[in-house]
Amino acid sequence: MFGFESSQLFLILLFMLSDLKNQLMTAIENSLRQLPLNSFPMPAITLEIPENKMHGEFACNVALRLAGPLKQNPMEVGKKIQQNLQKEISAGSLQQKIQLVDLKPPGFINFFLSAAALGETVTQIRREAERYGRQRFGNAKKIQIEFVSANPTGPLSVAHARQAAVGDALANILDWLGFRVTKEFYVNDEGNQINILGRSIRDRAREIVGESFSFPEDNYQGEYIKDMAGDFLARHEVRDRAGLDRIAPEFFFQYGCEELLNVIKQELENFGVHFDVWSFQSKIATADHIEKVLGDLRQKGSLYDQDGALWFRSTQFGDDKDRVVKKSDGTYTYLAPDIVYHQNKFERGFEQVINLWGPDHHGYIPRLKAAVQALGYHSKNLVVLIVQLATIFRDGKPLSMSTRRGQYISLREVMEEVGVDAARFFFLMRHLKAPLEFDLELAKKQTPENPVYYVQYAHARINSVLQLAASQGLQPSREDLQHLSQPEELNLTRELAQFPEILLTCGHQLDPYSLVDYLERLATGFHKFYDTHRVVSEDRTLSSERLALIDATRIVLANGLKILGVSAPVRM
RNA sequence: GCCCCCGUAGCUCAACGGAUAGAGUACAAGCCUCCGGAGCUUGGGGUACAGGUUCGAUUCCUGUCGGGGGCGCCA
Numbered sequence: 295m296f297g298f299e300s301s302q303l304f305l306i307l308l309f310m311l312s313d314l315k316n317q318l319m320t321a322i323e324n325s326l327r328q329l330p331l332n333s334f335p336m337p338a339i340t341l342e343i344p345e346n347k348m349h350g351e352f353a354c355n356v357a358l359r360l361a362g363p364l365k366q367n368p369m370e371v372g373k374k375i376q377q378n379l380q381k382e383i384s385a386g387s388l389q390q391k392i393q394l395v396d397l398k399p400p401g402f403i404n405f406f407l408s409a410a411a412l413g414e415t416v417t418q419i420r421r422e423a424e425r426y427g428r429q430r431f432g433n434a435k436k437i438q439i440e441f442v443s444a445n446p447t448g449p450l451s452v453a454h455a456r457q458a459a460v461g462d463a464l465a466n467i468l469d470w471l472g473f474r475v476t477k478e479f480y481v482n483d484e485g486n487q488i489n490i491l492g493r494s495i496r497d498r499a500r501e502i503v504g505e506s507f508s509f510p511e512d513n514y515q516g517e518y519i520k521d522m523a524g525d526f527l528a529r530h531e532v533r534d535r536a537g538l539d540r541i542a543p544e545f546f547f548q549y550g551c552e553e554l555l556n557v558i559k560q561e562l563e564n565f566g567v568h569f570d571v572w573s574f575q576s577k578i579a580t581a582d583h584i585e586k587v588l589g590d591l592r593q594k595g596s597l598y599d600q601d602g603a604l605w606f607r608s609t610q611f612g613d614d615k616d617r618v619v620k621k622s623d624g625t626y627t628y629l630a631p632d633i634v635y636h637q638n639k640f641e642r643g644f645e646q647v648i649n650l651w652g653p654d655h656h657g658y659i660p661r662l663k664a665a666v667q668a669l670g671y672h673s674k675n676l677v678v679l680i681v682q683l684a685t686i687f688r689d690g691k692p693l694s695m696s697t698r699r700g701q702y703i704s705l706r707e708v709m710e711e712v713g714v715d716a717a718r719f720f721f722l723m724r725h726l727k728a729p730l731e732f733d734l735e736l737a738k739k740q741t742p743e744n745p746v747y748y749v750q751y752a753h754a755r756i757n758s759v760l761q762l763a764a765s766q767g768l769q770p771s772r773e774d775l776q777h778l779s780q781p782e783e784l785n786l787t788r789e790l791a792q793f794p795e796i797l798l799t800c801g802h803q804l805d806p807y808s809l810v811d812y813l814e815r816l817a818t819g820f821h822k823f824y825d826t827h828r829v830v831s832e833d834r835t836l837s838s839e840r841l842a843l844i845d846a847t848r849i850v851l852a853n854g855l856k857i858l859g860v861s862a863p864v865r866m
Numbered sequence: 867g868c869c870c871c872c873g874u875a876g877c878u879c880a881a882c883g884g885a886u887a888g889a890g891u892a893c894a895a896g897c898c899u900c901c902g903g904a905g906c907u908u909g910g911g912g913u914a915c916a917g918g919u920u921c922g923a924u925u926c927c928u929g930u931c932g933g934g935g936g937c938g939c940c941a
Contacts, residue, residue, distance in 0.1 A: 340882065340884095342882065342884095344884095344885080345881070345885090345887095345888075346885070346886080348885090349885070353884090353885085355883095355884070358884075358921070358922080361921060362920080362921060367921090368921070398885070399885075400884075400885065400921075400922075401884095401885095401921090402884080402885065445941075482941075485940095485941065486940065486941065487940090487941060601939085602939090603939055605939095614868080614869080617939090618939045619939095620939090621939045622939065623939080625939090627939065627940080627941090628940075628941050653870075653871075653934095653935055653936070654935075654936060654941095655936090655941090656869075656870050656871085656935085656936065657869065657870080657936060657937055658941095659870090660869095680870075680871080682871065682872090682934095682935085683934095683935080723878095723879085724878095724879075725879095725880095727870095727871065727872090728871075728872070728879085729871075729872075729934070729935085731878070731879095733878090739904095740904065741904060742890095742903095742904055742905070743890080743891070743904095744904090745890080747904060748890095748904075748905090750904095751902085751904050751905080752905095754902075754904090755901090755902055755904090755905085758901075758902055759901050759902085762901055762902095763901080799882075802882075803882085807880095811879095811880070811889090814889080814890085815889085818889090821905055821906065822905095822906070822907095824901085824902095824905075824906085825897090825903095825905060825906040825907085826906080828900070828901065829901060830901050831900095831901090865902095866902090866904075
C-alpha cells in the first residue's frame with residue numbers, strides 16, 4: 295500500500311526508518327562514496343533485524359547487492375565497506391552506540407549495539423511510556439478502513455468477529471504509525487436481503503397471530519426473527535391478521551433493520567470495537583446519486599447498453615468481463631451503489647481506502663477496482679483485504695455453520711464462552727489471509743499452552759515484582775543503566791527495541807499478525823530473564839536497574855496488547 | 867471450466883529474496899531454602915513434485931499433484 299517500487303526502496307527506507315537506523319543508513323551511504331557506482335542503477339539495500347541474535351541488532355545486505363554489478367566477491371566488497379564504515383562511525387555520533395561492525399559470510403555487514411545504547415533504549419521506553427512505539431511515518435495521511443459492514447439481517451457471525459478483530463487492530467496499528475485513521479461500517483439497509491428480512495418478520499408475525507401457512511424456505515430462519523416479530527406485534531398492538539394487513543411492508547424491514555443494527559452495534563462495543571462512522575446505503579447511494587455517477591461514467595465512455603441492460607466496461611480496467619450496473623428490469627445491481635459509495639469515500643478526502651471482506655467476495659475485487667479507476671482514481675488507493683474464515687473447533691471437531699438455516703456460531707457465543715481477550719487474540723493469531731482454526735477449549739484454558747494467558751501472565755508477573763520491590767522501598771532506576779550485561783538482559787532489551795520496527799512491519803504487510811508473534815516472543819524473553827536472574831536482591835543498584843528493565847517490558851507488553859484490543863491485567 | 871487462498875517437524879503454525887529453515891504442542895529427562903512453577907532448561911526430527919529467474923529460492927515465475935473457498939442481469 296505504500297507503493298514501493300524496488301528502485302525507490304533505497305530512498306524510502308531512509309524516510310521510514312527510526313533515528314538510529316536512519317543514522318546507520320546515512321553512514322552506509324557515505325561509506326560507499328569511494329566505490330565506482332556510477333555505471334549501474336543503485337540496487338535496493340535493506341537494513342534488517344536478523345533472526346539470529348549472533349548477527350547483531352542490524353544486518354545490511356549492501357555488499358551482497360553490489361557484488362554482482364561490481365563483479366567482485368561479496369566478501370571483498372564488504373571488507374571495503376566495513377573499513378569505511380568503521381571510520382564513518384568512529385568520527386560521528388554513532389560512536390557511543392555501535393559497539394562492533396562485523397562482516398560475516400556470505401557478505402552481511404552486522405551492527406552490534408553497545409550496552410550503553412541498549413540501556414538508553416530502556417530509559418527511552420520508560421520516558422515515552424504509553425507512547426513508546428508511536429511514529430510519524432504516516433505523515434497524518436487520511437486512511438479509511440471499512441470492515442465488518444454486515445448486512446443488518448441477523449446477529450454477527452464468527453466471520454464478522456475475525457474481521458472485527460483484524461480491522462480494529464489494523465486501524466490501531468496505522469494510528470500508531472501516524473496515519474489519521476477512520477473506522478467505518480457500511481450499512482446495506484436496502485436491497486434484496488433487507489426485503490427478505492422484512493418479509494421474514496411479517497411472515498413470522500402472521501404465524502403468531504394464528505394464520506396457518508408454511509414459512510418460506512428462503513426467508514431468514516433464525517429464532518431471533520420470531521422474537522422480533524413478537525416484539526413488533528406488541529409494539530404496534532396488533533393481534534390479528536386484519537391489523538397486520540394495515541401495516542405497510544416497509545415498516546417491517548425498517549423495524550428489523552433498526553433493531554438488528556442496534557444488536558450489531560452492541561455486540562461490537564462489547565467486543566471492544568468502536569466505529570467512528572456508520573454510513574448508510576440509503577443515504578449515500580440514493581437514486582439521484584447513482585444516476586449522477588452513471589451519467590459521469592457514460593460520458594467517459596465506460597458504460598454501454600446491451601440486451602436492455604446497462605453495462606460497465608470493467609474489462610477496460612482489467613476485469614475479466616464487463617458487469618451489469620442496471621438490470622433490464624430497471625433496478626440496479628449491487629455494483630451501482632458500491633461505485634457511488636467508493637466515490638463518496640474519496641470525495642471525503644481519504645488518500646487510502648482499505649476494505650476488509652470475506653473470501654466469498656474476492657471475485658468482486660476486480661470490478662470494484664475497475665470502477666475506482668473509471669472514476670479517475672488510482673487503483674492502488676483502494677486496497678481490499680480478504681480475511682479468510684475462522685473455523686470454530688470443539689473437542690477437535692469443527693462446528694458447522696450456515697447463515698441460511700440460522701444455525702451458525704455467533705460472535706456473541708464465542709465472546710461469552712472464551713471472553714473478549716482470548717477471542718480477539720485468537721482471531722489475530724494467523725495471517726489474515728490464512729484460514730484460522732479456533733480451538734474453544736484451548737482459548738479457555740488458563741495454562742501456558744494458551745498463548746494469550748502466556749503473554750498476559752508475563753505482564754501480571756512484572757507488576758507483582760514491581761509491587762514487591764516498592765514495598766521494600768526499591769524503585770526502577772532513573773540513572774543511566776550500566777550493569778545490565780547478562781545475555782538474558784541484553785536479549786530482552788533487544789526485543790524491546792524492536793517494538794517500533796514490528797509495528798512498521800505490520801503496517802507494511804497490512805496485517806497485525808506479526809505483533810502477536812512478537813508479543814509471544816517478548817514474553818518468552820522476559821520469562822527466560824526472570825528465571826535466570828533475581829530482580830530484587832541485596833544489590834540495590836543492580837536491583838533498580840533490573841526493575842527498570844522489567845518496567846520497560848511491562849510498558850511494551852501493555853502497549854502491544856492495547857493495540858490488539860486485549861487487556862493487560864495486573865493480577866490474574 | 868475460470869478465479870482466490872493454502873501445501874514446511876507427528877499436529878497447529880513462523881521465516882522484508884539471505885546466514886545453521888524457527889516456535890508451540892506432543893513425547894522423554896531435569897529445575898522451586900528464592901521476586902507468581904500459569905514459568906524455565908535439555909533432546910530428535912521438516913520445505914508436496916519438476917523446471918526457470920540469480921551470487922543466493924520456503925519465499926518470485928511456469929507447470930503437475932493435493933486440500934479449502936468462490937463463480938449469476940444475487941448481495
